[in-house]
Amino acid sequence: MKKTLFDKVWDAHVVDAIENGPQVLYIDKHLIHEVTSPQAFNELERRNIPIFRPNQIVATADHNTPTENQHLPIKDENSRKQLEQLSENCKKNNITLYELGHKYNGIVHVMAPELGITQPGMTIVCGDSHTSTHGAFGTIAFGIGTSQVTQVFASQCLLLTKPKSLRVSVNGKLKQGVLPKDVILYIIAKLGTNAGTGYFCEYAGDVFENMSMEGRMTVCNMSIEMGARGGMIAPDQTTFDYVKGKTFAPKDEAFDKKVAYWETLPTDDGAVFDKEYTFDAENIEPMVTYGTNPGMGIKVTDTIPTVNDDSFEKSLQYMNFKKGESLINKPINYVFIGSCTNSRIEDFRVAANYIKGKQKANNVTAWLVPGSKQVEAQIIDEGLKTIFDEAGFKLRQPGCSACLAMNDDKIPQGEYCVSTSNRNFEGRQGQGARTILASPLVAAATAIEGKIIDVTKQLN
Amino acid sequence: MEKFKTLKSQAIPLAIENIDTDQIIPARFLKATDRNGFGDNVFRDWRYNKDNSLNPDFILNNATYSGKILVAGDNFGCGSSREHAAWALTDFGFKVIVSSFFADIFKGNALNNGLLPVQVSEDFLDVLLTEITEKPDTQLEVDLEAQTITVEGTSFASSFEIDPYKKTCLLNGYDDIDYLLSKKKAIEAFENKE
Numbered sequence: 303m304k305k306t307l308f309d310k311v312w313d314a315h316v317v318d319a320i321e322n323g324p325q326v327l328y329i330d331k332h333l334i335h336e337v338t339s340p341q342a343f344n345e346l347e348r349r350n351i352p353i354f355r356p357n358q359i360v361a362t363a364d365h366n367t368p369t370e371n372q373h374l375p376i377k378d379e380n381s382r383k384q385l386e387q388l389s390e391n392c393k394k395n396n397i398t399l400y401e402l403g404h405k406y407n408g409i410v411h412v413m414a415p416e417l418g419i420t421q422p423g424m425t426i427v428c429g430d431s432h433t434s435t436h437g438a439f440g441t442i443a444f445g446i447g448t449s450q451v452t453q454v455f456a457s458q459c460l461l462l463t464k465p466k467s468l469r470v471s472v473n474g475k476l477k478q479g480v481l482p483k484d485v486i487l488y489i490i491a492k493l494g495t496n497a498g499t500g501y502f503c504e505y506a507g508d509v510f511e512n513m514s515m516e517g518r519m520t521v522c523n524m525s526i527e528m529g530a531r532g533g534m535i536a537p538d539q540t541t542f543d544y545v546k547g548k549t550f551a552p553k554d555e556a557f558d559k560k561v562a563y564w565e566t567l568p569t570d571d572g573a574v575f576d577k578e579y580t581f582d583a584e585n586i587e588p589m590v591t592y593g594t595n596p597g598m599g600i601k602v603t604d605t606i607p608t609v610n611d612d613s614f615e616k617s618l619q620y621m622n623f624k625k626g627e628s629l630i631n632k633p634i635n636y637v638f639i640g641s642c643t644n645s646r647i648e649d650f651r652v653a654a655n656y657i658k659g660k661q662k663a664n665n666v667t668a669w670l671v672p673g674s675k676q677v678e679a680q681i682i683d684e685g686l687k688t689i690f691d692e693a694g695f696k697l698r699q700p701g702c703s704a705c706l707a708m709n710d711d712k713i714p715q716g717e718y719c720v721s722t723s724n725r726n727f728e729g730r731q732g733q734g735a736r737t738i739l740a741s742p743l744v745a746a747a748t749a750i751e752g753k754i755i756d757v758t759k760q761l762n
Numbered sequence: 763m764e765k766f767k768t769l770k771s772q773a774i775p776l777a778i779e780n781i782d783t784d785q786i787i788p789a790r791f792l793k794a795t796d797r798n799g800f801g802d803n804v805f806r807d808w809r810y811n812k813d814n815s816l817n818p819d820f821i822l823n824n825a826t827y828s829g830k831i832l833v834a835g836d837n838f839g840c841g842s843s844r845e846h847a848a849w850a851l852t853d854f855g856f857k858v859i860v861s862s863f864f865a866d867i868f869k870g871n872a873l874n875n876g877l878l879p880v881q882v883s884e885d886f887l888d889v890l891l892t893e894i895t896e897k898p899d900t901q902l903e904v905d906l907e908a909q910t911i912t913v914e915g916t917s918f919a920s921s922f923e924i925d926p927y928k929k930t931c932l933l934n935g936y937d938d939i940d941y942l943l944s945k946k947k948a949i950e951a952f953e954n955k956e
């Protein structure tokens with residue numbers, strides 16, 4: 303039987319199966335954070351069940367953390383309590399925690415890959431839907447609810463029905479100024495927000511083969527925004543080079559042995575997918591969203607489509623946009639470069655490269671939020687921070703920040719924010735906030751101009 | 763988990779599509795470390811005005827409509843994996859959510875909390891929404907054993923799909939943990955095989 307990448311990794315983790323029912327899938331790594339774990343710890347305690355494999359759990363604090371003055375006690379009482387509870391729970395149960403301020407702390411989907419915790423061929427879960435990010439390594443990685451967090455705590459397994467398979471291929475050469483974020487926003491705009499529901503997606507084709515690991519993570523990250531539980535990219539030399547030498551990656555011979563196995567994982571020629579889509583790289587341009595779900599995206603130079611439908615109209619009303627309108631020259635007061643979609647070093651290099659020698663527009667409040675302490679350190683080491691400082695930007699400390707606005711980083715009512723995050727839902731970045739999703743390049747250009755521009759005109 | 767067999771109740775129509783989990787329970791209310799009390803903030807930004815006064819135009823604030831069944835537009839529960847969404851809905855008193863499409867993670871979370879997601883065709887959803895909007899005292903009956911939803915006093919009825927394993931769990935009030943713990947031996951054998 304010809305197998306897909308997904309089949310190979312899935313089948314290697316099936317412990318048992320219920321007749322005509324779900325399978326018991328073994329989980330290699332379980333990542334946890336402060337928001338979706340406390341109720342799971344409570345439940346176990348209530349039922350007097352110990353944590354089965356504490357060594358396979360790694361915890362970080364990210365969703366609810368401040369991005370300024372992280373050395374001071376957290377002002378918000380509830381946030382502070384949530385972090386304290388995480389520390390307590392981890393300590394009690396012998397779970398490794400990279401808490402606020404630790405040199406490995408960061409957004410769970412940024413820190414785990416850069417520490418080599420994420421490796422090809424693994425199964426990884428986390429109580430967070432963007433766990434799909436780790437699929438960039440050829441890993442089955444997906445978000446789970448808190449009841450499932452409890453299940454993994456108790457048994458290192460989950461009961462799951464095998465999803466169907468979907469392949470999205472993009473071939474050709476990307477135009478200048480088109481980033482991985484544009485590729486995934488384009489795919490979601492074409493396929494819609496529930497094309498992937500019930501499926502696990504593989505991204506294939508030379509666009510992904512030629513992409514960096516950072517770029518692949520950006521793409522896989524947003525798989526959930528088209529409804530797919532996860533997305534995967536076949537591991538290759540780019541993957542191995544990235545993993546090699548990372549803090550928790552296997553070393554020397556153990557590494558070579560792993561590579562030999564990882565090389566067997568890519569989808570067999572002739573394997574059949576339940577659904578396939580193919581796109582041409584040449585058709586992709588820098589993208590922006592204009593509505594309140596990530597599927598409502600257009601090329602930055604296009605106009606908002608004319609659709610007569612209640613929920614479409616409700617969405618435009620929330621955004622205060624009109625059908626047929628262009629977003630070029632829309633004044634923008636807030637820019638957010640961050641989140642597990644685009645807060646890796648490469649994203650800040652792109653932004654810095656554009657910003658260098660320019661000045662931030664006066665009307666713009668810009669938040670540059672690295673995904674982890676390591677990214678923050680790299681930004682400083684590579685001199686990018688100096689570029690940001692000189693251009694009038696301020697680098698903040700790592701965390702989820704304005705991606706979900708659980709901390710103080712909230713976009714005010716009615717304001718537009720060009721954001722590199724992954725969700726433009728109503729109120730996501732603050733009550734009444736209006737989010738426009740875009741790449742770090744479009745976001746950087748917006749911060750400089752104080753309005754949306756066709757960034758491709760500025761390149762060369 | 764509470765058992766679920768049948769439910770007869772009035773229903774509340776919420777004819778909005780793509781209701782995401784940020785709408786069901788906004789992130790700023792996720793700071794609690796237990797499961798209770800989220801119902802107070804379910805659909806917070808639709809239910810309340812900016813000044814925290816009730817928004818009289820929102821259906822949950824309209825005394826004409828009540829019940830343990832929420833009938834919602836297509837693609838319910840997309841977005842974040844937060845189980846707080848399921849907790850908020852059950853805490854508010856819902857036992858069944860009807861829609862023409864559910865997001866994966868939400869569906870799983872709901873089932874793990876004894877909240878039954880009933881997926882019906884778009885046409886049947888339209889019928890339901892019209893019936894309960896026009897006649898708010900309409901009773902809907904959901905029978906899990908038979909996998910049917912019917913509008914009392916009419917010929918409107920539909921069947922719905924549910925994973926047989928999940929159905930057994932709901933009917934008996936079991937959860938996955940009980941099952942997984944019973945598999946400890948097999949899990950350990952799997953680990954040693956590696």
Ligand code: SF4
Pocket residue numbers: 364365409410411430432641642643701702703705706723724
């Ligand atoms: S950055 Fe945003 S999407 Fe990513 S884990 Fe944090 S809150 Fe979730």
